[in-house]
Amino acid sequence: xxxxxxxxxxxxxxxxxxxxxxxxxxxxxxxxxxxxxxxxxxxxxxxxxxxxxxxxxxxxxxxxxxxxxxxxxxxxxxxxxxxxxxxxxxxxxxxxxxxxxxxxxxxxxxxxxxxxxxxxxxxxxxxxxxxxxxxxxxxxxxxxxxxxxxxxxxxxxxxxxxxxxxxxxxxxxxxxxxxxxxxxxxxxxxxxxxxxxxxxxxxxxxxxxxxxxxxxxxxxxxxxxxxxxxxxxxxxxxxxxxxxxxxxxxxxxxxxxxxxxxxxxxxxxxxxxxxxxxxxxxxxxxxxxxxxxxxxxxxxxxxxxxxxxxxxxxxxxxxxxxxxxxxxxxxxxxxxxxxxxxxxxxxxxxxxxxxxxxxxxxxxxxxxxxxxxxxxxxxxxxxxxxxxxxxxxxxxxxxxxxxxxxxxxxxxxxxxxxxxxxxxxxxxxxx
Amino acid sequence: xxxxxxxxxxxxxxxxxxxxxxxxxxxxxxxxxxxxxxxxxxxxxxxxxxxxxxxxxxxxxxxxxxxxxxxxxxxxxxxxxxxxxxxxxxxxxxxxxxxxxxxxxxxxxxxxxxxxxxxxxxxxxxxxxxxxxxxxxxxxxxxxxxxxxxxxxxxxxxxxxxxxxxxxxxxxxxxxxxxxxxxxxxxxxxxxxxxxxxxxxxxxxxxxxxxxxxxxxxxxxxxxxxxxxxxxxxxxxxxxxxxxxxxxxxxxxxxxxxxxxxxxxxxxxxxxxxxxxxxxxxxxxxxxxxxxxxxxxxxxxxxx
Numbered sequence: 001x002x003x004x005x006x007x008x009x010x011x012x013x014x015x016x017x018x019x020x021x022x023x024x025x026x027x028x029x030x031x032x033x034x035x036x037x038x039x040x041x042x043x044x045x046x047x048x049x050x051x052x053x054x055x056x057x058x059x060x061x062x063x064x065x066x067x068x069x070x071x072x073x074x075x076x077x078x079x080x081x082x083x084x085x086x087x088x089x090x091x092x093x094x095x096x097x098x099x100x101x102x103x104x105x106x107x108x109x110x111x112x113x114x115x116x117x118x119x120x121x122x123x124x125x126x127x128x129x130x131x132x133x134x135x136x137x138x139x140x141x142x143x144x145x146x147x148x149x150x151x152x153x154x155x156x157x158x159x160x161x162x163x164x165x166x167x168x169x170x171x172x173x174x175x176x177x178x179x180x181x182x183x184x185x186x187x188x189x190x191x192x193x194x195x196x197x198x199x200x201x202x203x204x205x206x207x208x209x210x211x212x213x214x215x216x217x218x219x220x221x222x223x224x225x226x227x228x229x230x231x232x233x234x235x236x237x238x239x240x241x242x243x244x245x246x247x248x249x250x251x252x253x254x255x256x257x258x259x260x261x262x263x264x265x266x267x268x269x270x271x272x273x274x275x276x277x278x279x280x281x282x283x284x285x286x287x288x289x290x291x292x293x294x295x296x297x298x299x300x301x302x303x304x305x306x307x308x309x310x311x312x313x314x315x316x317x318x319x320x321x322x323x324x325x326x327x328x329x330x331x332x333x334x335x336x337x338x339x340x341x342x343x344x345x346x347x348x349x350x351x352x353x354x355x356x357x358x359x360x361x362x363x364x365x366x367x368x369x370x371x372x373x374x375x376x377x378x379x380x381x382x383x384x385x386x387x388x389x390x391x392x393x394x395x396x397x398x399x400x401x402x403x404x405x406x407x408x409x410x411x412x413x414x415x416x417x418x419x420x421x422x423x424x425x426x427x428x429x430x431x
Numbered sequence: 432x433x434x435x436x437x438x439x440x441x442x443x444x445x446x447x448x449x450x451x452x453x454x455x456x457x458x459x460x461x462x463x464x465x466x467x468x469x470x471x472x473x474x475x476x477x478x479x480x481x482x483x484x485x486x487x488x489x490x491x492x493x494x495x496x497x498x499x500x501x502x503x504x505x506x507x508x509x510x511x512x513x514x515x516x517x518x519x520x521x522x523x524x525x526x527x528x529x530x531x532x533x534x535x536x537x538x539x540x541x542x543x544x545x546x547x548x549x550x551x552x553x554x555x556x557x558x559x560x561x562x563x564x565x566x567x568x569x570x571x572x573x574x575x576x577x578x579x580x581x582x583x584x585x586x587x588x589x590x591x592x593x594x595x596x597x598x599x600x601x602x603x604x605x606x607x608x609x610x611x612x613x614x615x616x617x618x619x620x621x622x623x624x625x626x627x628x629x630x631x632x633x634x635x636x637x638x639x640x641x642x643x644x645x646x647x648x649x650x651x652x653x654x655x656x657x658x659x660x661x662x663x664x665x666x667x668x669x670x671x672x673x674x675x676x677x678x679x680x681x682x683x684x685x686x687x688x689x690x691x692x693x694x695x696x697x698x699x700x701x702x703x704x705x706x707x708x709x710x711x712x713x714x715x716x717x718x719x720x721x722x723x724x725x726x727x728x729x730x731x732x733x734x735x
Contacts, residue, residue, distance in 0.1 A: 006515055008489050011456050037453060038549035049690040053677050057545050060456030113482050127484055131469045138464045142664040149672030150663035152457045153582055156674045163636045163673035343637025427455050
C-alpha cells in the first residue's frame with residue numbers, strides 16, 4: 001500500500017510517500033519537497049556583497065549560517081583572485097560565537113517544538129509546555145544580537161571581519177545570558193549537571209536521566225524506537241579544519257568529490273524540487289552526530305560504538321552538541337580581546353574576479369556556498385544545504401540517509417518520527 | 432451548555448490563524464523571540480500556527496476552513512502556491528473572507544519582498560505588489576494591517592494584536608502600516624546621529640564612529656521603521672552593530688548594491704526623507720567646514 005503523508009511542524013513542509021506491507025511495516029519511503037524559491041537565481045547578477053543580505057533569507061532558523069557561508073565564499077574569492085585578506089582573531093571569534101548561538105537555539109527548538117511534541121502526540125499525551133524553552137531561545141538570540149545587531153537575518157559578517165565593535169558592556173551581558181542558559185539546560189533539559197550528563201553517556205545510562213531530554217528518550221523507548229533509525233554509518237563534516245569523512249575509518253574530505261544529483265527533481269521529470277547532495281557518488285550523513293564522531297568527542301563516540309547510528313545516538317548527539325557549544329561560547333566570550341580590529345578593509349569588491357567557496361557547519365550539517373564573481377558581480381551562485389545530504393532520495397540499491405533510517409519502521413507514524421530525528425528543514429533543502 | 436466562568440470579565444479569546452505563503456520562516460522565528468510570548472499566547476487561541484502548539488494541523492485546517500478574528504499571513508503570495516495541497520488563490524481568499532482582521536507579517540507578505548525577484552510576474556504581497564495596490568486582497572484592504580520588515584519585529588506584531596484586542600483604532604500610513612511604528616525612520620535613535628549631523632563619514636566598517644550614510648549604503652535616513660526605538664532582541668539594531676540599514680521595511684526592498692552609497696558629485700543621491708537637496712547641500716557645506724576634534728577621534732581610546 002502507498003500512503004502520502006504530509007509532514008508539518010518542521011521548517012516548511014514535506015511529503016513522504018510510504019510503501020507498507022500488510023502489517024503496516026515500512027518497505028520504502030520517498031521524500032518530496034514541493035516548495036521552491038530560486039535563491040541562487042535571485043543572487044545572480046547582483047553585487048557580491050548583496051549576498052550578505054540575500055543569502056540569510058534562505059532560511060528563518062539557520063539564516064546566520066547562510067550569512068557566514070556567503071561571507072566566507074566572498075573571502076575565498078578574494079584569495080582566488082590573488083588578493084590578500086585578513087580576519088582578526090577577534091572577528092573570527094565573534095563569528096563563531098554568533099554562529100554557535102544559532103546552533104544552540106536550533107537544537108532547543110527541535111527538542112521542544114518538534115521532538116517532545118510529536119513523540120508525546122504519538123503516545124496520546126499532552127505535549128509539554130514549550131514556552132519555557134522559547135524564553136531561553138529568545139535569550140540566546142539576544143546574546144547573538146549583542147554582536148550581530150539582530151537575529152534572525154543579520155548581515156553583520158562582511159569580507160574582512162564583522163561590522164560590530166563591541167565593548168565590555170556586551171561581553172558582560174553575554175556572560176550573564178550564558179549563565180541563564182546553562183541553568184536552563186541543567187535544570188530543565190538534562191535534570192543534572194553537564195558533567196553528570198556526560199557520565200551518563202559514557203555509562204550508557206541515559207534513560208535514567210530526569211529532565212526533558214530524558215523524557216524524550218523514554219518516549220522513544222516506549223515507542224520501541226530507540227534502537228531503530230539505523231542508516232549507512234557514513235559521516236561527513238566539510239566545514240571544520242579542511243573537512244573529514246568517516247566510514248569505519250576516518251579520512252580527509254576532498255571538496256572536489258562533492259556533487260549534486262538532480263535526477264529526482266521536477267526539472268528531470270521527477271517528483272521533488274530537492275537535489276541530492278553526494279560525496280564520491282554516495283550519501284553521507286551530516287549534522288551533530290557526524291561532527292561528534294569526526295572530532296572524536298569521547299562520549300558520543302562510545303555511544304556510537306555500542307548502539308550504532310540509531311535514534312538514541314542521533315538524538316543524544318544533538319543534545320550533547322548543544323551542551324558542548326554553550327561551554328565553547330563561554331570560553332570564546334571570556335577570552336575576546338577587544339583591542340583587536342573588528343574589520344580589516346580588503347580591496348574593493350569591484351576589483352575581484354574569481355571563484356569562491358564558503359563552508360559552514362550549520363545546525364543540520366555542512367552548508368556550502370559557491371560562486372563565480374566577475375568584477376564584483378555574482379555570475380553564478382550555487383548552494384548545497386545540510387538537509388540535501390540527509391534527506392536525499394536514492395534508489396533501492398543506493399538509499400538516502402533518512403530513507404534508509406525509515407525503512408523497516410513498524411508504522412508510518414513511527415517512520416515519520418524517525419524522519420524528524422534528522423531535524424528536517426524544507427526551506428533550506430530546496431532554497 | 433456554556434461553561435460558567437468564575438472570572439465574569441474574562442473576554443472571549445481572539446481566534447488566530449497563522450498562514451504561510453512563500454517564505455523562509457523568518458517571521459515565525461522572529462515572533463518566537465518575543466520575551467512576553469507566554470502572556471500574549473494566553474490571551475489568544477491559536478487555531479493554526481506552523482510551529483507552536485495549536486488547535487488544528489495544516490491538514491485539518493484545509494479540510495474545513497474556519498472563521499477567525501485575526502489572520503496572520505507570512506510570506507509572499509502566488510496564486511498557484513500550495514499549502515497542504517490547496518492553492519493560495521482559494522486558501523488565502525477563503526480565510527481572508529472569514530476573518531475580521533488580517534495582518535501582513537513581513538515584507539514578502541506586504542510587498543512581495545526578496546522572493547518576488549525570481550518570478551516577478553506571479554509573486555506579490557497580499558494587498559500591494561511593490562508600491563502598487565494590485566495584490567489579491569486589495570478590496571479587503573480596510574481590514575489589513577501591514578507589518579513590513581524582513582523580518583517584522585515581534586513587538587510590532589504583539590502591539591497590533593493588543594490594539595485589536597482592546598478594540599482601539601490603529602492609525603495607518605499609505606501602505607496600511609501603523610503610523611505609531613512606521614512614522615519613525617530607522618535613523619531616529621541611531622547612536623551615530625551626531626556623526627550624521629556634522630557630516631563625519633565612517634572610514635570603514637567595524638568601528639563605533641562615523642555615519643554609515645555617506646559611503647556604506649545606510650538607508651536609515653529614508654527608511655520607515657522603529658528599529659532604533661524598539662530594539663531588536665531587546666538590545667540592538669543593524670546600525671547599532673555597525674551594519675547599514677538595508678531598507679527592508681520599504682516596498683523597494685531589496686535594492687541593489689546594498690553596502691555602497693550611490694553618490695552624485697560626491698553627495699548621496701538619495702536624500703534623507705523629505706529634505707530638499709538644496710537644503711541638504713547648504714547644511715552639509717556648513718557642517719563640513721568645521722573640523723570637530725572630538726568627532727574625529729575614537730570614542731573610546733583603548734580597550735585594554
